[in-house]
Amino acid sequence: MANFSPTVRHRRLLQELRQLRGAAGLKQEEVADHLDWSTSRMTKVEGGTLRISVNDVRAMLQLYGLREGAKYEALVQLAKQARERGWWHAYSDVIPQWFQVYVGLEAEASSLRNYEPELVHGLLQTEDYARAVYQAARVMDAPDEIERHVSLRMARQDVITRSEQPMHFWAIMNEAALRRRVGGACVMKDQLRHLVEVSAQPNVTLQVLPYGIGAHAAMLGSFAILSFSEGASEVAYLEYMTGSLYLEKPEEVRAYTLTYDHLRASALDPRDSIAMVAKLVKEDL
Structure with missing residues (x-):
């Protein structure tokens, strides 16, 4: 793409x-x-x-x-x-307009900083893990709609795997996202192995926010900060069940940037984070 x-x-x-x-x-x-x-x-x-x-x-x-x-x-x-149509419009039958906007921003972002408290971020998910997430979260969708969602999620991962100008992705995940068994033990272990593998890419950084840290700067939930290389302003993105918020005012983006800096300081460093994930692979889930 x-x-x-x-x-x-x-x-x-x-x-x-x-x-x-x-x-x-x-x-x-x-x-x-x-x-x-x-x-x-x-x-x-x-x-x-x-x-x-x-x-x-x-x-x-x-x-x-x-x-x-x-x-x-x-x-x-x-x-x-x-006015051109992005590749993701082929999936417009299963994704709402508000999320199409996000996918469009993600497609050209030079960097993405994200915090997830509950699950592995979509750009790092395996196909089976993604399918289990959608089966749990979209209980009204037919099986073919679930598969369309999974297909879109896999297509989006091109932004971090493409050979030319891959996105710089910094992901911080709560320890709960790693310990929550999604799709069963086998699916979860494959997901954890995938995290170890993908984090070896030079453009991907993974940190884990451990339980032991206690209260932290992002107690109110997940968020993302997208940056662009061609002059577009940074965007802080927040998602809820039926919609999303796109914050572009400098003071709003600064607030989330500061929060993210606090999270990075509180989380395990990248090497220790990967060691923790690798250790979880060997444990009984």
Whole structure:
């Protein structure tokens, strides 16, 4: 799969358009009037919940005083790329729009920092472990839908295994995620062995947050921080059962970055973490 995401292109485009509008001293209502839009539509466009056509981007650039030239052409090209369909759209029958956004961000992230308290992160899961997770968590889904979810999860792992520009993935997992037997003893032991193997990759770092640490900085739950190499702002991502939150304000991302730094300091170092996982493989689960 190509290291390309229209989702990231779309967010970069909106960031540029907001900055240009601000530099032109225009309010959303003024732009909406000029384009013969409702204010609601303008709000949705800048908020990223409504896609924008290439012609509308051209009209906005003209309004903001950006004439044809290198930057103008670059933003028009960005608008074209933002309207393309990512590979994950082939799975749109089983994943909601809010998660498609995340997969799009993940596909082009240069790095991902994640904390998981309950389970092994999806990018590190074996097929059998992933299947057991979905069978437990999606009790209303038919078997073929479960298999579609598993197939998507396996496809997503390309971001850390691809030969060109693999994502730098730093995963911190609570000890509970390693001791919770998912799918039975054999499935769990295979999963633990897989963690040892994948953590040997130079772009993957694994740490375990042991029970003995007691209270810690992420007691409120899992989260992820995605970073990008092409100028897009960092995103802190939080997921719940029926949706997700994407936090992009600098102060919000800083809060989660600080939390993650505290977790890294509290967790076992990577070498001791892998030793713990390897030891669990030999224990009775």
